[in-house]
Amino acid sequence: MDTRQVIATIPALQLIERLRTKHGALLFHQSGGCCDGSSPMCYPVGDFIVGDRDVKLGVIGGADFYISAAQFDYWKHTQLIIDVVPGRGGMFSLENGEGVRFLVRSRLFTDAEFACLRQAGRA
Template identity: 80%
Template sequence: MNAQTLPLQVIATAAALRLVEKLRTRHGPLLFHQSGGCCDGSSPMCYPQDDFIVGDHDVSLGEIGGAPFYISGPQFAYWKHTQLIIDVVPGRGGMFSLENGEGVRFLVRSRLFSDEELAVLQAAGRA
């Protein structure tokens, strides 16, 4: 990896990308938010883009399937050394998340950035 290439801070599995596309077809432009905490807040939540106001302390991690992905500032402080991998598993989605009722839910998996990747992100002010 060269110093100009920033590691992606959020990616999605093929299953997650298929669900994103299905939800986009049904609801239009989407936005994801990872707030942390208990219950629904510990899962990535998918909203119609115009139905969610991004907070001043939310951090943009990138996008998945063309949908912007944000994380709360306090949650980012804990996860900045990891790449978030958005996946889909059987179950019930969050009460306000668009996948609710689909029989599946979004789930965050993660992997630690390598020392080299983390150094590149830190140099860019992204970690």
């Protein structure tokens, strides 16, 4: 049973590796819907300050992935699947200018998976 709260597709992992080669260590923050909509935003470590209430969902491609506490409360029943699609990345996200952008897909956890997350204190 895969109860990781965030995972990435192979194309997303490949893009993360390309960005790491160019920019060094990375982190992600799931945008709350302001300027760039609700998008996974990729930053060099140190360029984005993670808030005290932000929740670390996990690690994708070696990069920590965070989400705001309010969004986590809304999304806690789902597994976020980070993918890549053609298009322009978020204004402040590192994939901007690469001709592709990160995109969140999701699936609901099964009752059994969600029970495991609750038991582990993750939901």
